[in-house]
Every structure is written in structure tokens, then in C-alpha cells.
Amino acid sequence: MSLKGKHIVLGVSGSIAAYKAADVASKLVQAGAQVSVILTAAAQQFVTPLTFRSLTHRPVVTNWFDPGSDLSIQHVTLAETADALLVAPATADLMAKLAAGMADDPLTGTALATQAPLVLAPAMDAHMYEHPATQANLRTLTERGALLVGPEPGRLASGLIGMGRLAATEAILAAVSTALGRSGDLKGRTVVVSAGPTEEPLDPVRVITNRSSGKMGYAIAEAARDRGARVVLVTGPTALSKPWGIDVRGVHTTAEMLACVQASSGADALIMAAAPGDFRPETVAPDKIKKGPEATLTITLLKNPDILSAVSGFTVKAGFAAESRDLLDNARAKLTAKGLDFIVANDVAGDEPVFGSDLNKVTVLDAGGGVDDLPRMTKAELAGRILDRVVAALAGKERV
Ligand SMILES: Cc1cc2nc3c(=O)[nH]c(=O)nc-3n(C[C@H](O)[C@H](O)[C@H](O)COP(=O)(O)O)c2cc1C
Numbered sequence: 489m490s491l492k493g494k495h496i497v498l499g500v501s502g503s504i505a506a507y508k509a510a511d512v513a514s515k516l517v518q519a520g521a522q523v524s525v526i527l528t529a530a531a532q533q534f535v536t537p538l539t540f541r542s543l544t545h546r547p548v549v550t551n552w553f554d555p556g557s558d559l560s561i562q563h564v565t566l567a568e569t570a571d572a573l574l575v576a577p578a579t580a581d582l583m584a585k586l587a588a589g590m591a592d593d594p595l596t597g598t599a600l601a602t603q604a605p606l607v608l609a610p611a612m613d614a615h616m617y618e619h620p621a622t623q624a625n626l627r628t629l630t631e632r633g634a635l636l637v638g639p640e641p642g643r644l645a646s647g648l649i650g651m652g653r654l655a656a657t658e659a660i661l662a663a664v665s666t667a668l669g670r671s672g673d674l675k676g677r678t679v680v681v682s683a684g685p686t687e688e689p690l691d692p693v694r695v696i697t698n699r700s701s702g703k704m705g706y707a708i709a710e711a712a713r714d715r716g717a718r719v720v721l722v723t724g725p726t727a728l729s730k731p732w733g734i735d736v737r738g739v740h741t742t743a744e745m746l747a748c749v750q751a752s753s754g755a756d757a758l759i760m761a762a763a764p765g766d767f768r769p770e771t772v773a774p775d776k777i778k779k780g781p782e783a784t785l786t787i788t789l790l791k792n793p794d795i796l797s798a799v800s801g802f803t804v805k806a807g808f809a810a811e812s813r814d815l816l817d818n819a820r821a822k823l824t825a826k827g828l829d830f831i832v833a834n835d836v837a838g839d840e841p842v843f844g845s846d847l848n849k850v851t852v853l854d855a856g857g858g859v860d861d862l863p864r865m866t867k868a869e870l871a872g873r874i875l876d877r878v879v880a881a882l883a884g885k886e887r888v
Pocket of ligand 1: 500503612616
């Protein structure tokens with residue numbers, strides 16, 4: 489779910505990673521959230537309230553009994569108004585207190601009083617993290633519904649390499665969006681999304697591929713996650729980073745993509761936003777093809793199977809048609825031939841770039857004959873429109 493207008497309470501506890509919480513606060517504000525920060529006493533040894541007051545333009549809570557603090561008058565105010573409570577970084581100590589139900593400072597008190605979802609981003613020394621006490625506390629908290637993001641393996645402040653680094657800011661924000669959208673209109677649904685290009689090998693070093701960046705498919709996958717769906721993202725090679733909270737399955741060839749999509753048969757929806765190659769070389773040379781005296785090289789290409797036509801077992805099937813001419817006619821033919829619920833027609837020969845861009849201009853055609861000519865919008869906005877259609881199509885089929 490979008491963070492815009494949401495009230496996020498950010499608790500910061502006494503980890504050496506507390507300085508990274510300033511970036512988390514800043515990115516939450518940039519995403520349009522209203523951010524209220526609570527610092528534990530230990531956190532204030534690492535970072536100052538001024539940092540967070542400056543970033544959030546809001547008072548920072550440091551002490552329950554401070555007569556100047558709103559919380560001294562109404563000690564559960566933040567708990568009642570929070571849309572989500574995020575603790576980043578969450579120390580071993582803080583999580584032990586939460587697991588035990590303690591409420592001896594503003595952060596633990598708010599955690600106990602709030603009905604809002606709890607997101608924990610632990611950060612600590614690897615041995616502290618692996619300790620059975622910490623692991624038991626984490627289990628208790630996740631069983632109660634807390635969402636964990638990280639920690640990550642890597643170099644720790646101690647100099648050791650191990651598990652315990654605070655998750656990246658992008659992953660933490662994604663976890664908050666996921667927590668906010670847990671009860672969204674795709675709750676309990678499984679959505680399979682394909683994205684990116686495929687690569688058909690020619691020899692050990694060369695491939696035939698296309699210009700798909702994967703941005704559209706990744707945007708749909710993230711939007712579905714943030715509306716409560718379990719998401720499987722089947723992706724060809726892209727430069728995009730692995731989105732948090734999504735089951736990402738990397739493939740190379742169209743045949744691999746087909747097998748991977750079919751393996752998720754039984755899911756509620758399949759949205760094919762990938763650009764799988766239509767052709768593959770008939771033979772893959774075992775060694776690098778050498779330049780000879782000939783002026784030309786002839787490669788015979790075989791047609792690949794069409795994934796959307798080949799797969800079955802999805803309640804709703806939707807596709808994309810990237811066309812450089814006769815856009816709507818070609819798209820309608822594909823919609824019918826592949827038995828889709830709707831198709832997103834994309835003019836890739838227009839003046840504005842589609843591949844790699846953050847924007848897209850499409851027309852959606854549906855099986856009932858509807859034509860929706862959408863204005864140019866971000867791929868994230870378009871992902872929302874596409875998922876609205878998936879939700880409506882699922883509801884329509886279940887009414888029947
Ligand atoms: C330099 C230093 C770094 C620390 N880093 C961490 C850490 O990364 N994670 C952690 O769980 N505890 C860490 N601690 C220990 C906590 O600060 C300590 O458990 C404290 O009581 C936590 O209080 P709080 O959970 O109320 O913030 C560190 C302590 C020191 C002195």
C-alpha cells in the first residue's frame with residue numbers, strides 16, 4: 489500500500505545501526521508518510537532527537553515523563569493514531585522486552601498499546617542474533633503477527649562477517665507497505681507475474697534478447713504484494729534489484745519461463761508482463777562462433793511456444809501486447825487467441841519510449857469487448873489499474 493498520508497511511528501533502539509534510521513525516516517517522509525519518532529534511552533547515546541525532528545518536522549519522543557511531551561498527557565496517543573509501528577533498528581534487548589510484553593518506556597508502551605501492524609528490522613552482532621533467546625523472541629513476535637525485515641548477512645560493526653546487518657532502507661519501506669496492505673483486496677490470493685526479457689543462447693557467450701527492462705512487471709508484483717497477495721515473480725535477466733517480500737524466480741530462456749510459470753498453476757491470477765523471445769536458435773554452438781572469411785552468418789531460428797496460450801490452471805489470465813503497428817487489431821487478436829480476461833496494448837513505436845521508462849501509455853482491451861484508453865501514467869499507477877481489473881475479474885468469476 490502507498491505510504492502517502494499514512495502515520496508511521498518509527499521506534500529507534502540502541503544499536504550501532506541507529507544512524508541508518510535517519511535515512512529510513514527521511515525516505516518515509518519523501519514517500520509522503522507522516523513520521524513520529526520514538527528514541528529509546530540507549531538510542532539517544534547514538535543519535536540525537538534533533539536529527540529526527542529536522543527530518544520529520546515533528547516532535548520526537550524521548551521520555552514518557554517529560555512534561556513537554558504530548559505522551560506525558562496522553563501516553564497512548566501515538567499507539568492509537570499509528571497506521572504502522574516500525575522499529576528500525578530493533579535491538580535484541582528491545583525484542584526481548586516486546587516478546588515479554590513489557591512497557592517500561594515510550595517505545596515498548598506504544599508497541600503494547602497499539603492495534604497497528606508491527607514491523608521489526610533487527611540489527612545486532614551475529615552471536616546475539618543467533619542466541620536461542622533472541623531466536624525464541626523472534627518466533628514469539630512473528631507468531632503474534634510482527635513482520636520481520638532482515639537482518640542481512642555481511643560485515644558487522646564488530647568487524648566480523650555474519651548475520652545481523654540492518655536491512656536496506658528500500659526493503660524496510662517495502663515491509664512497511666506490505667504490513668499496511670496485509671488486509672488489501674488481494675489478501676489470500678496468489679498472483680504470478682512475469683517480467684523482463686528472455687535470453688536465448690547462441691553460443692557460450694552470445695544471446696538473443698530484447699529491450700524489456702522488467703520495470704512494468706516488477707511494478708505489478710510490488711503493487712500486488714502491497715494489496716495483500718502472495719506474489720511469485722518469474723523474471724528474465726534485468727538490472728532491477730530483487731523486491732522484498734516477493735518469491736522471485738530467475739529464468740533465462742522462454743522454455744524456462746514457460747516451465748516456471750506452469751509450475752505455479754493453480755494460482756488466482758497470471759499477469760504476463762514479460763517479453764519472452766518468440767524465437768530461439770535451432771542449435772546452440774558448444775564453442776564460441778569464430779569469425780571466418782565469410783561475409784555473412786546464417787542462424788536458423790525456431791519458434792518458441794507461446795507461454796500464455798500454453799499454460800493453464802489460472803483463474804484470471806492477463807497479457808501485454810507490445811506492438812509497433814496495428815496496435816488494437818493485433819492486441820484484440822491475441823486476447824481472443826490466448827483466451828485472456830484482458831490485454832494491455834502497448835505501442836512500442838510511439839514517440840515516447842516504453843522500454844526502460846518509468847511511464848507508460850496503454851489501452852486495455854477486455855474479453856467483454858471493452859476498450860479503455862488510459863492516459864500516460866507511471867508504471868506504478870498503471871500496475872494499480874491492472875490489479876483493479878484482476879480483482880474485478882476474480883470477483884466476477886466467483887459470482888458465476
Ligand atoms: C557501541 C554499542 C553498540 C551496540 N549495538 C547493538 C546492536 O547493534 N544491536 C543490539 O541489539 N544491541 C546493541 N548494543 C547493546 C544495546 O545498546 C543495549 O542492549 C541497550 O540496553 C539497548 O537498549 P534499547 O533496546 O532500549 O534501545 C550496543 C551497545 C553498544 C555500547
